Amino acid sequence: MGSAEVLASVDIVALRLNARGGLELLLGRRAQAPYEGQWALPGVLVNGRSADLNLDSAAERALHSKAKARPQYLEQVATVGNAVRDPRGWSLSTFYLALLGPDDELLDQDLRFVPVEEVLDERFPLPFDHAQLVAQSRERLAGKAVYTSLPLYLLPARFTVTEALAAFQASLGQAVQHTTLRGRLEKMKQAGWIVETGEKNYPKMGRPQNLLEHRPQPEQPFVFDRSVLS
Amino acid sequence: MGSAEVLASVDIVALRLNARGGLELLLGRRAQAPYEGQWALPGVLVNGRSADLNLDSAAERALHSKAKARPQYLEQVATVGNAVRDPRGWSLSTFYLALLGPDDELLDQDLRFVPVEEVLDERFPLPFDHAQLVAQSRERLAGKAVYTSLPLYLLPARFTVTEALAAFQASLGQAVQHTTLRGRLEKMKQAGWIVETGEKNYPKMGRPQNLLEHRPQPEQPFVFDRSVLS
DNA sequence: ATAATAGTGTCTGTGAGACATTATGTA
DNA sequence: TACATAATGTCTCACAGACACTATTAT
Numbered sequence: 001m002g003s004a005e006v007l008a009s010v011d012i013v014a015l016r017l018n019a020r021g022g023l024e025l026l027l028g029r030r031a032q033a034p035y036e037g038q039w040a041l042p043g044v045l046v047n048g049r050s051a052d053l054n055l056d057s058a059a060e061r062a063l064h065s066k067a068k069a070r071p072q073y074l075e076q077v078a079t080v081g082n083a084v085r086d087p088r089g090w091s092l093s094t095f096y097l098a099l100l101g102p103d104d105e106l107l108d109q110d111l112r113f114v115p116v117e118e119v120l121d122e123r124f125p126l127p128f129d130h131a132q133l134v135a136q137s138r139e140r141l142a143g144k145a146v147y148t149s150l151p152l153y154l155l156p157a158r159f160t161v162t163e164a165l166a167a168f169q170a171s172l173g174q175a176v177q178h179t180t181l182r183g184r185l186e187k188m189k190q191a192g193w194i195v196e197t198g199e200k201n202y203p204k205m206g207r208p209q210n211l212l213e214h215r216p217q218p219e220q221p222f223v224f225d226r227s228v229l230s
Numbered sequence: 231m232g233s234a235e236v237l238a239s240v241d242i243v244a245l246r247l248n249a250r251g252g253l254e255l256l257l258g259r260r261a262q263a264p265y266e267g268q269w270a271l272p273g274v275l276v277n278g279r280s281a282d283l284n285l286d287s288a289a290e291r292a293l294h295s296k297a298k299a300r301p302q303y304l305e306q307v308a309t310v311g312n313a314v315r316d317p318r319g320w321s322l323s324t325f326y327l328a329l330l331g332p333d334d335e336l337l338d339q340d341l342r343f344v345p346v347e348e349v350l351d352e353r354f355p356l357p358f359d360h361a362q363l364v365a366q367s368r369e370r371l372a373g374k375a376v377y378t379s380l381p382l383y384l385l386p387a388r389f390t391v392t393e394a395l396a397a398f399q400a401s402l403g404q405a406v407q408h409t410t411l412r413g414r415l416e417k418m419k420q421a422g423w424i425v426e427t428g429e430k431n432y433p434k435m436g437r438p439q440n441l442l443e444h445r446p447q448p449e450q451p452f453v454f455d456r457s458v459l460s
Numbered sequence: 461a462t463a464a465t466a467g468t469g470t471c472t473g474t475g476a477g478a479c480a481t482t483a484t485g486t487a
Numbered sequence: 488t489a490c491a492t493a494a495t496g497t498c499t500c501a502c503a504g505a506c507a508c509t510a511t512t513a514t
Contacts, residue, residue: 005235006277008311008322046311047236048320054312055322079309079324081238081276082284090278092238092285092322094309147377161493180476182494187475200485206492207484226475226502227455391466410503412467417502436465437511456475456502 006081007091010058011043011130013137014071014098016113017154021166024113025134026100027126028066031110034087035127039112041134042066043093059096068107071098073153073221077137085129093128097137099153145171149188149222152214160201160209161185168228176228184224185212193222236311237321240288241273241360243367244301244328246343247384251396254343255364256330257356258296261340264317265357269342271364272296273323289326298337301328303383303451307367315359323358327367329383375401376459379418379452382444390431390439391415398458406458414454415442423452 014026027039044050044062052058055076063071074096081092106112118124119134126134144150151167152159161182168176188194193215200208244256257269274280274292282288285306293301304326311322336342348354349364356364374380381397382389391412398406418424423445430438 006238008236008238046320046322048313052312055309058311076308078306079285081288081324082282083278090276092276092324094311094322094324177477178493179478179495183475202485203492205486205490207494209493224475225457225459228476407504408466409468409505413502432512433465435463435513437467439466454502458503 007086007088008046009043009091009093010046010055010062011041011093011095011133012059012063012098013041013077013095013134014063014067014100015116015137015141015154016100016104017102017167017170018113018115019102021170023116023138023154023170025116025119026067026098027112027114029110030127038127039114039124040127041095041130046094055094059094059098063098066108067100067104067111069100069104072101072216073097073099073150075140077133077140080129080133093133095133095137097140099141099150101156102154103156141171142173144221146227147224149184149193149224153216153221155214158197158211158213160211162209164212172228180228184228187224188222191222193217237316237318238276239273239321239323240276240285240292241271241323241325241363242289242293242328243271243307243325243364244293244297244330245346245367245371245384246330246334247332247397247400248343248345249332251400253346253368253384253400255346255349256297256328257342257344259340260357268357269344269354270357271325271360276324285324289324289328293328296338297330297334297341299330299334302331302446303327303329303380305370307363307370310359310363323363325363325367327370329371329380331386332384333386371401372403374451376457377454379414379423379454383446383451385444388427388441388443390441392439394442402458404459410458414458417454418452421452423447 015023018024028042030036030038030040042062044058046052046058052061059074077095077097079092079094083090085091114124116138119126119131145168151171154167155163165176165178165181168181185194195213195215197211197213199211201211202208245253248254258272260266260268260270272292274288276282276288282291289304307325307327309322309324313320315321344354346368349356349361375398381401384397385393395406395408395411398411415424425443425445427441427443429441431441432438
């Protein structure tokens with residue numbers, strides 16, 4: 001039966017929003033060959049010997065065993081498989097999009113964040129086809145940001161409209177009218193997904209900002225019935 | 231390296247629209263154990279020895295080696311993996327949604343179509359977790375039918391508005407206003423995705439129907455910027 | 461003429477887009 | 488007071504929903 005089998009892994013495209021409104025990708029230094037010592041997507045092999053109940057828990061294991069923080073959102077994106085992506089032979093990778101809160105600390109020297117754009121334009125090369133996996137996950141995020149509240153999972157539970165604008169802009173790659181976003185947040189309030197805390201945030205300049213609180217329902221983002229764009 | 235590997239397959243959820251406006255699922259009789267002789271989703275094992283270039287071509291092989299017809303649309307839905315779905319042990323299945331034209335003939339005694347509802351409500355039980363894969367693929371179709379032209383891939387290239395209504399109703403599980411659908415088809419005309427043939431179809435009763443022709447662009451369905459529902 | 465079905469027109473409601481206006485803080 | 492930024496209001500436009508009305512065939 002051994003030769004009927006194939007090399008399979010789960011890889012994580014974990015994104016967070018940095019203070020300048022850009023998306024950053026979590027990378028880990030590979031501990032084993034191939035590409036030992038290089039920066040790559042965190043991932044684990046899946047096979048009968050690992051204790052994973054299923055693929056989703058393997059994804060959680062991959063993320064938790066490296067970065068300590070749990071993702072605020074985790075979604076399977078797709079699976080790629082071919083003969084050339086891994087020098088060891090025909091292999092499969094099921095990859096997940098993970099959205100992290102902005103403040104997660106890196107406790108580990110073998111972890112770092114890099115701006116996604118640097119990965120996508122090859123300034124920061126990744127081994128295997130990992131840059132392609134990042135690109136597909138990025139597209140998934142952008143696609144869903146058009147008609148769901150997905151970018152809010154890049155924010156802390158309590159957030160301001162300005163922060164939400166930054167999350168949508170980073171996810172979509174383009175600006176959103178703040179009035180449009182306010183309308184959508186209003187809908188989410190009515191549905192109980194967002195509550196007005198009554199508290200305010202006092203930045204150095206300008207009018208104080210209302211603090212909202214995100215109350216996400218189990219797993220799926222809020223779905224709107226229109227596109228934000230044009 | 232052998233024990234680092236895992237059993238992986240590609241399975242196909244191929245749907246077509248029958249004359250009564252219902253969705254039917256393509257099944258094949260299993261030639262090998264486990265579940266030899268039972269009706270199940272057509273699928274193939276993927277491993278280094280099969281000549282597939284990649285997962286997508288393995289999916290095409292799975293469909294083409296069984297049913298002769300090529301799908302009008304093929305999309306990867308997801309991958310499931312756990313220790314219990316296959317009696318042989320930890321296994322992966324990457325499954326695809328395929329949309330077929332309505333007239334495909336079955337040349338093979340080991341192939342048949344069954345109504346999807348019978349599979350979803352367990353009246354027609356399937357081995358492994360295949361009913362679950364069908365349910366997820368069905369949801370993908372319904373989800374995309376809300377804001378894309380995906381159901382048109384269930385029709386022949388030349389179709390009428392009435393047929394398009396049936397395809398959307400079957401995909402969504404609920405009726406669509408014909409005026410709404412006409413508006414969407416009009417948009418697709420302007421974008422060059424649909425052309426008016428000028429010919430008409432003459433049913434037994436009633437006013438003749440305009441014949442439209444679907445000119446799908448490479449791979450992705452036409453995307454509208456609103457939901458059809460409420 | 462009548463039945464049956466296809467196609468068009470009209471009115472309403474919703475929410476995005478753009479932009480102006482008002483509100484509330486700091487220096 | 489001046490400035491910076493947040494929040495609200497207004498007007499337009501596109502399109503879905505509902506429903507009425509007109510058009511074109513067969514019997």
